Amino acid sequence: MSTATSTVSARFDVEKVRADFPALHQRIHGQPLVYLDSAATAQKPLCVIQAIRRFYESDCANIHRGVHELSQRSTALYEAVRVKAQRFLNASHAEEIIFVRGATEGINLVAGTWGRKNLKEGDEIIVSALEHHSNLVPWQMLCEEKGARVLAIPIDDRGDLILEEYEKLLSPQTRLVAVSHVSNALGTINPIETVIAMAHRAGALALVDGAQAAPHVHVDVQALDADFYVFSGHKVLGPTGVGVLYGKSKLLAAMPPYHGGGDMIRKVTLEKTTYADPPHRFEAGTPNISGGIGLGAALDYIAAIGIEEIAAQEHDLLVYGTETLQTVPGLRIVGTARQKAAVLSFVLDGIHPHDIGTLLDRMGIAVRTGHHCAQPVMTRFGIPATTRASLAFYNTLAELDALAEGLKEVRERFS
Amino acid sequence: MVDDLYQEIILDHSKRPRNCRHMADANCAAEGHNPLCGDQLTLYLRMEDDRVADASFQGSGCAISTAAASLMTETLKGASREQALVLMERLHQMLTTDTPVRNDLGKLVVFCGVREYPARVKCATLAWHTLKSALSNSVEPVTTE
Numbered sequence: 245m246s247t248a249t250s251t252v253s254a255r256f257d258v259e260k261v262r263a264d265f266p267a268l269h270q271r272i273h274g275q276p277l278v279y280l281d282s283a284a285t286a287q288k289p290l291c292v293i294q295a296i297r298r299f300y301e302s303d304c305a306n307i308h309r310g311v312h313e314l315s316q317r318s319t320a321l322y323e324a325v326r327v328k329a330q331r332f333l334n335a336s337h338a339e340e341i342i343f344v345r346g347a348t349e350g351i352n353l354v355a356g357t358w359g360r361k362n363l364k365e366g367d368e369i370i371v372s373a374l375e376h377h378s379n380l381v382p383w384q385m386l387c388e389e390k391g392a393r394v395l396a397i398p399i400d401d402r403g404d405l406i407l408e409e410y411e412k413l414l415s416p417q418t419r420l421v422a423v424s425h426v427s428n429a430l431g432t433i434n435p436i437e438t439v440i441a442m443a444h445r446a447g448a449l450a451l452v453d454g455a456q457a458a459p460h461v462h463v464d465v466q467a468l469d470a471d472f473y474v475f476s477g478h479k480v481l482g483p484t485g486v487g488v489l490y491g492k493s494k495l496l497a498a499m500p501p502y503h504g505g506g507d508m509i510r511k512v513t514l515e516k517t518t519y520a521d522p523p524h525r526f527e528a529g530t531p532n533i534s535g536g537i538g539l540g541a542a543l544d545y546i547a548a549i550g551i552e553e554i555a556a557q558e559h560d561l562l563v564y565g566t567e568t569l570q571t572v573p574g575l576r577i578v579g580t581a582r583q584k585a586a587v588l589s590f591v592l593d594g595i596h597p598h599d600i601g602t603l604l605d606r607m608g609i610a611v612r613t614g615h616h617c618a619q620p621v622m623t624r625f626g627i628p629a630t631t632r633a634s635l636a637f638y639n640t641l642a643e644l645d646a647l648a649e650g651l652k653e654v655r656e657r658f659s
Numbered sequence: 660m661v662d663d664l665y666q667e668i669i670l671d672h673s674k675r676p677r678n679c680r681h682m683a684d685a686n687c688a689a690e691g692h693n694p695l696c697g698d699q700l701t702l703y704l705r706m707e708d709d710r711v712a713d714a715s716f717q718g719s720g721c722a723i724s725t726a727a728a729s730l731m732t733e734t735l736k737g738a739s740r741e742q743a744l745v746l747m748e749r750l751h752q753m754l755t756t757d758t759p760v761r762n763d764l765g766k767l768v769v770f771c772g773v774r775e776y777p778a779r780v781k782c783a784t785l786a787w788h789t790l791k792s793a794l795s796n797s798v799e800p801v802t803t804e
Contacts, residue, residue, distance in 0.1 A: 596721035598696045602664065602776060614696050628697035628719055657665065658674075658722070 256557045261549070262638050264289040275608030278643045283428050283456060283587055283634030284612050285478045288542070292482060295541035296534045306530055308507060322533050325540035326523070329488045332543050333473060334464040340496065342489040342523040343531050347455040348378040350474030350489035351422070353526060354451055355382040357499040358472075359420070365391035368417040370448075372397040372405055373624055374427040374434070377617045379453040383422060397423070399624060403430040403579040407438065414446035421450045425457030429618040429632070430579025431562075431587025433461065437468050444469065449495070455479055459636070460558055460585045462551045465490050477535060482542035486535035489526075496522035503528040549637070557637040558586040565635065565644040572651045578630050586635035589616075592651065595658050597631040603657065604631075607650045663772030664779070665722065668730075673722035678715040678732035691718075691789030693781050698724045702789045704735075711735045711743060721782050723773065728786035730766055740794055747787045754780050 262268055267287045270277050279287060299321065305314035307322050323338075330338045344350045363369075369383045373396045383394050397410040405423075414421075421443035425436045436457075440450040451472040454463060458475035465473045470490070477486040491499075501508055501519050505528030510518040519525045546554065565588050569575055574593035592600060601613035612632045615622045622628060633647055682688075682703035692699045700718025704711055714732035718725075735743055750767055753760055753774065760771045773783045 596696070598698075598721035598779070598782065599665075599723070602779060619697075622697065628699075658670065 256553065256637070258557070258638065258640050262640075264291070264545075265638055266290055266293070268638060272608040272610070273606050275606075278607075278609040278646050280633040280635060280639065280643065280647060281610045281612050282459070282636035282639075283479070283616075283632065285484065286459060286481045286636055287638065288483070288538075289481055289545050291545055292538045292541045296483060296538045299534045299537050304534075307533055318533055321540070322531070322536050325536045325543075328540045328543045329490075332458075332463070332547070333488070333490050334466055335490050336466060337493055339521070339523055340490055340493055342491065342496070342526045343536055344474070344487045344489050344526075345485055345532070346476040346478070346487035347453060347474040348476075348487075350472075350487055351379055351451070351453065352382045353489055353502045354472050354474075354491070355386045357502050357526070358449075358495065359383075359386045359390075361500055363387070363390045363392050363419055366417060367392040367419045368395055368413075368415065369393070370395050370397060370410070370413050370418055370421045370423075370443075372410075372423045372434070373399045373620050374403070374405070374430065374432060375422075375424055375618065375620070376428050376453065376455065377619070378455075379422055379424055379451075380620070383420075392419075396620070399432075399621075403427065403432045403581045403621075405432075405434055405439070407435070407442075410439070410442065414442060414448070416447065418443070418446050418448040421448050422453065423450070424453040424455070425463070426454075426460065426585045427579070427581075427618070427621070428456045428587070429616040429621045429630070430581065430589055431456075431584040431634075432579060432581035433457070433583035433585055435583075436470075440469055440471075456585060456587075459546075459554075461555055471495055477539040477542065480539070480542055481545060482539035483532075483535045486532045486539050488539075491522070493522070496526075499526075501528070502526045505529045554637045558635055561635045561637075561639055561641070561644065562586040562588070564641050565633065565647070568644050568648045569651070572648055572655070574655065575651065578625055578627065588633040588635070589630040590632075591627055591630055592655065595654060597629045599658070600631045600651070600654050603654045604647070604650050607646070607653070609647055609650050611647075664776055666769045666772065668766065668769045669722060669726040672726035672729040676716075676725050676729040678729065679717060680715045681717055682713060682715045685713075685715075687793045689789050689793035691785050691792070693720070693724065693785050695781060696721060696724075698782065698785055700724070700728055700786060700789060702728070702732075702786065702793050704790075704793050706740070709740050711738050711740075716786065720785070723770075723779055723782035724785050727770065727783045730769070731786045731790065734765060734767060735790070743790065743794065747791060750787060751784065754783055 265287045303317045305318045307319040326338045326341045329341045395413045398406050443450040449471040452470045454475040459480045473490040478484040508528040578589045597613035614629045685703035687704040698720030703715045705713040714735045716728045770783050
């Protein structure tokens with residue numbers, strides 16, 4: 245038995261945690277489900293499902309301005325989530341939390357408001373070669389419109405950012421540095437505090453795509469000094485269709501609205517409208533109320549377990565999974581960064597990830613195959629696609645063994 | 660059950676694809692791309708009197724898409740443009756509907772298992788979409804998205 249095994253069992257009662265996740269207890273093609281796709285979306289604990297159900301069963305009403313009991317209840321439930329998200333990110337004020345559909349919308353919101361207002365011809369935005377398309381394409385669209393440029397921090401063979409190259413890219417033209425906290429394709433945990441500090445020294449702002457970080461590492465936007473931080477609810481055990489954009493108060497206050505409509509106004513006449521203060525200025529229309537309430541339940545659940553406990557458990561799983569996968573002949577792990585979240589991206593000699601994914605699925609093992617919406621990463625490593633097993637604290641060592649055994653079977657079939 | 664998908668002939672053609680080469684004297688060619696899995700291929704045809712005198716391909720993809728391109732180029736040789744398009748239509752019908760499998764598909768019948776795997780239909784049809792593009796002399800790369 246490896247050291248990883250003993251530390252995991254000593255620290256964490258995984259079976260107790262798994263009991264909270266109804267979806268994990270099913271058979272797929274006659275085999276017990278082995279869910280290794282949490283970086284795409286996490287499974288949901290019962291408390292999240294129940295919170296959404298409870299809202300629709302007893303508290304359903306539109307929020308804000310309603311004078312009746314149900315509307316006051318739903319408003320209180322929804323606005324309480326803003327405070328939970330504030331605590332989750334350690335933001336200074338609840339008004340710095342803007343509800344969006346997900347990380348993608350959060351980034352597009354910043355591009356469409358702050359970016360449209362502040363970017364000029366000749367300006368530069370720095371991203372990294374690790375980015376998910378959601379933290380690349382919005383900036384390309386913005387820069388195309390403005391005659392500005394997107395530059396990318398290169399990565400090395402391990403999948404780490406090359407900070408010396410980043411230093412060279414920074415210039416008086418740099419307006420924004422938009423980098424992921426954790427890479428979805430490789431699992432690299434970026435030295436985001438350094439990335440932000442370097443951006444600030446160059447006079448630029450820093451936006452952090454925290455979609456993959458929020459479920460797995462402790463985030464403190466004040467300690468990081470992030471100007472903007474985004475994450476998606478569904479990756480932190482919450483429902484789909486809700487997410488959070490954090491922005492520093494003084495930046496949000498100077499930003500124009502995102503969508504026009506109800507809820508984002510101060511005063512409307514037929515001629516002119518003045519806008520509400522943040523966060524409501526950026527939240528036009530009826531939001532995803534039940535989703536927000538589900539997200540609140542998810543953040544409570546994470547707080548109860550403890551994000552540090554989660555990170556430690558996942559690190560043990562990562563160490564064990566890395567060792568175990570290396571027993572599969574012909575397997576090469578892509579992404580071996582010094583600091584990694586529990587993502588195992590790999591290629592298997594001569595076998596396409598799509599075939600691997602289909603065969604594993606028949607064994608009940610759910611993995612993701614393809615470019616993971618990070619085509620520049622695949623290009624960097626000269627591969628069309630990888631197979632990715634992404635772990636969460638509800639995974640077990642036995643599931644990693646099942647993955648390795650499954651891959652050995654795949655090899656035999658294709659040999 | 661998964662053996663229905665990865666039949667022996669498919670595994671054989673994916674490991675040892677036939678007609679996997681550049682064709683210098685091609686008079687029709689097209690590129691195909693499946694953005695979902697990153698599969699891409701270039702199809703070459705030499706048409707003589709509206710018949711396929713030679714067909715070949717190059718590219719990278721999964722076992723299903725490689726075998727599909729290999730078996731397609733084998734099947735096409737000697738076929739008229741009309742016959743090629745009819746074959747494509749029949750294959751497409753087999754992959755996307757529940758109708759009984761026809762007995763006039765020749766070797767292509769090995770792909771019948773794919774219809775149980777909706778996510779993989781694009782893999783089996785990439786070569787054929789590319790064929791359609793090549794026959795219409797389209798210069799734009801086709802995609803299955």
